[in-house]
Amino acid sequence: MTDIAFIGLGVMGAPMAGHLAAAGHSVTVYNRTTEKAAAWIARYGGRMAPTPATAAEGAAAVFTCVGNDDDLAAVTLGPDGAFGAMRAGALFVDHTTVSAAIARRLATEGAARGLLCVDAPVSGGQAGAEKGALSVMCGGSDAALAAARPLIAAYAARFVHVGPAGAGQTTKMVNQIAIAGTIQGLAEALRFAQASNLALDKVFEAVSGGAASSWQMVNRWGTMAEDRFDFGFAIDWMRKDLGLALEEARANGAALPVAALVDQFYAEVQKMGGGRQDTSAIVRRLDQ
Known part of the structure; x- marks a missing residue:
């Protein structure tokens, strides 16, 4: 059993922290909205901390x-951040x-404090987090x-392990760039099939x-x-996410014309009120 602090209990963090608790670890949680932390405790047990620093005190992993x-x-380097207590x-x-x-930056700050730091973005969505099947x-x-592998296995x-500090985040950008083109192509294919009066299940x-x-x-x-x-x-x-990728591309010189175009298509769907809808709602702009 490992003493773990988990900070951030949104649609991804809550189930991931839940899998750690189910694996037998002692989990202390912090969330900016205390109601979410209380709901997590009611479901999984563990403890709730009032600040990230308090959650991190004595933890073997944060x-x-x-x-x-x-x-x-804010939750790592701020006045009540976890790094100051680790x-x-x-x-x-x-x-x-x-x-x-x-x-x-966090890897550098962490090294100065003797911490082992991993940037580990995920793919698989809420369903993957709930099933414990994330990439x-x-x-x-x-x-x-x-040190991270046996815990993340939960x-x-x-x-x-892609590479040094930052490689996890740039790989996640690769993931989102690939999805952007795929989902736009799928949207166009679907509307084309509908315009052709094809049976969509057969297609x-x-x-x-x-x-x-x-x-x-x-x-x-x-x-x-x-x-x-x-x-x-x-x-x-x-x-x-696409904004992060486009910013990184400006720094490394990569050309992302399709990602930039799809980002603007998503901006149109946001203006239509679809900002909280799934990324597949990009198909809505083809109805205009």
Whole structure:
């Protein structure tokens, strides 16, 4: 059993922390909205802390899954941040999708304090988090990854050490760039099939077994056909992620014309009121 602090109990963090508790670890949680922390305690047990620093005191490992760079900096390096309370040799794992710059900054700050730091964004969505079947892409030292692996195994189906600090975050950008093009292509294909008066279930049966198949097709073709979008990975979050990728591309010189275009398409859907809808709602802009 390991003493763990988990900071951030959103749709991803709450089930991940729950899997750690179910695996027998002693989990102390912190969430900015205390009602969510209280609900988590009622379901999984454990303890609730009033600040990130209090949660981190005495913990062998601290996990974070918050909103953005500023949120992550606040819960780690702020006046009540976890880093100030963590002991040398402790493990820090961040599951937030943030910039590679802050991942590298935390690795540097952590090293100065004797911490083992891992940037570990995830793919698989809320369903993957609840099933304990996430894909985790990691950046950090060999020692940090060795310490993190047995804990992350509680909710990961795939765990890949990509490279040094920041590599996990840049790999997550690769993931989001690939999804952006895929989901736009799927939206166009669906509307084309509808305009051609084809039976959508038969079209799906025909094409999903070949080269055109993808996770997006298998999991979103049916719901897109029914115009159902009130679930899944929100467009607001996808625009944040694509913004990180486009910013990193400006720094490393990569050309991302399709990702930039899809980002603007998502901006249109946001203006239509779809910011909290699943990324598959990009199909809505083709109805205009």
